[in-house]
Amino acid sequence: MTLPEVSGSKARGPLAGGPRDLTPREFEVFRGLVHAHSGITLGPEKRPMLYARLARRLRALGIETFTDYHRHLTERDPRGEELRRLVNAVTTNKTDFFREAHHFQYLAEQWVPALRARAARAGVRSARIWSAGCSSGEEPYTIAVTLLEALGGAAGWDVKIIATDLDTDVLAQAQAGIYQDDRVAPVPDPLLSRYFLRGRGQTAGLVKVRDEVQALIMFRRLNFMEEPWPIRGPLDVIFCRNALIYFDRPTQRRILEGFLARLAPDGVLFLGHSESIHGLVEGLTHVGNTIYRRAGAPSAAAAR
Ligand SMILES: C[S@@+](CC[C@H](N)C(=O)[O-])C[C@H]1O[C@@H](n2cnc3c(N)ncnc32)[C@H](O)[C@@H]1O
Known part of the structure; x- marks a missing residue:
């Protein structure tokens, strides 16, 4: 096995010799930019974080002040490449294999038997799953491994997982599928030996x-803020965990409506541990801890 190097994390230590502090006015300007291009809402407590992450970009470009960096973004970045790097720099990508394990238990113990029943009844042996905000891939890989285990392999099934994120750096890591071995600590040993290769030398x-x-997963860049999303329904399962928390309520509502419009009639939505649909969308039934099932017929917006 040949493995390239795993790229570093954005959570590095404090910056030596960086630009002077981000003034409240500069903070407003940059947080407005971040919000406009990613939907991410940065509260005032995020100023030190924004300073640290932007200062790294300034240093990489050899720019000394935040004003010049802003000028660079608005006047010297016609293809939006630096804007993409800025957005990559401010996303929070925390994730893990088997994070919120009860979701995967539900998938294996409730959803797969229902899929099998549908296959027996209607002869449909396919499933479409979206991991929205997939970060560096641990979530879609956990979904894939769970399904392979519960189905006894993918032979005879047409299973596709589309995994998307706004951040192109984490997507590249996801696509490579290579991790430091401490990252796979939550993966049970038998699954580790069946579905992962260990590096040597x-x-x-x-x-x-x-x-x-x-082979079950397709990784793509998708920004929730750029509509229409290039993903059509009906989808059997949507995972969107620990991403909605970064958005304000109107944005959360728009995103949830987009999910609802794409969910199959019995489709299931998994949210993160501190997220809920409460007061945001209707048409979903609570079936487990942060697990919701679509109730009723697909909406007119659900395009095949
Ligand atoms: C904290 S991670 C969650 C990863 C995974 N779903 C989990 O729960 O372990 C949130 C992810 O949402 C992505 N994200 C943030 N804003 C986004 C947007 N506007 N469009 C798409 N993805 C976005 C971030 O890049 C980040 O990788």
Whole structure:
């Protein structure tokens, strides 16, 4: 196995010799930019975080002041490349394999039996799943491994997982499917040996997701703020966990409506542990801890 290096995290230590502090006015300007291009809402307590992450961009570009950096973004970035890097720099990508494990238990114990029943009844042996805000891939890979286990392999099934994120840096890591071995600590040993390869020699300390798992997943960049989304329904399952918390309520509502419009009649939505649909959308029934099922017929907006 040949493994490239795993790229570094954005959570590095404090910056030495960076630009002077971000003034409240500059903070307003940059947080407005971040909000306009990602929907992410940065409260005043995020000023030190924004300073640290932007200062790294300034240093990479050899720019000394935030005013010049803003000028660079508005006047010297016609293709939006620096804007993309800025947005990548401010996203929070925390994730884990088997994070919020009860979701995968539900998938294996409730959803797969229902899928099998549908296959027996209607002869439909396909499933479409969206991992929205997939970060560096741990979530869609956990979904894939869970399904492979519960279905006894993908043979005879047409299963596709589309995994999307706004941040192109984490998407590249996701696509590579290579992790430091401490990242796979939550993966039970039998699954680790069935679905991952361990590096040796120069790649010792790394693990790689096996091809059969990767084959189920398609990674794409998708920004919730850029509508219409290039994803059509009906989808059987949508995971959107720990992403909605970064948005204000009108944005959360718009995103949830987009999910609802794409969910199949019995489709299931998984949210993160501190997220809820309460007061935001109707038409979903609570079926478990942060698990919702679509009730009734698909909406007119659900395009095939
Ligand atoms: C905290 S991570 C959650 C990862 C995974 N779903 C989990 O729960 O472990 C949130 C992800 O949402 C993504 N995100 C933030 N704003 C987004 C947007 N406007 N469109 C799409 N993804 C976005 C971030 O890049 C980040 O990777």
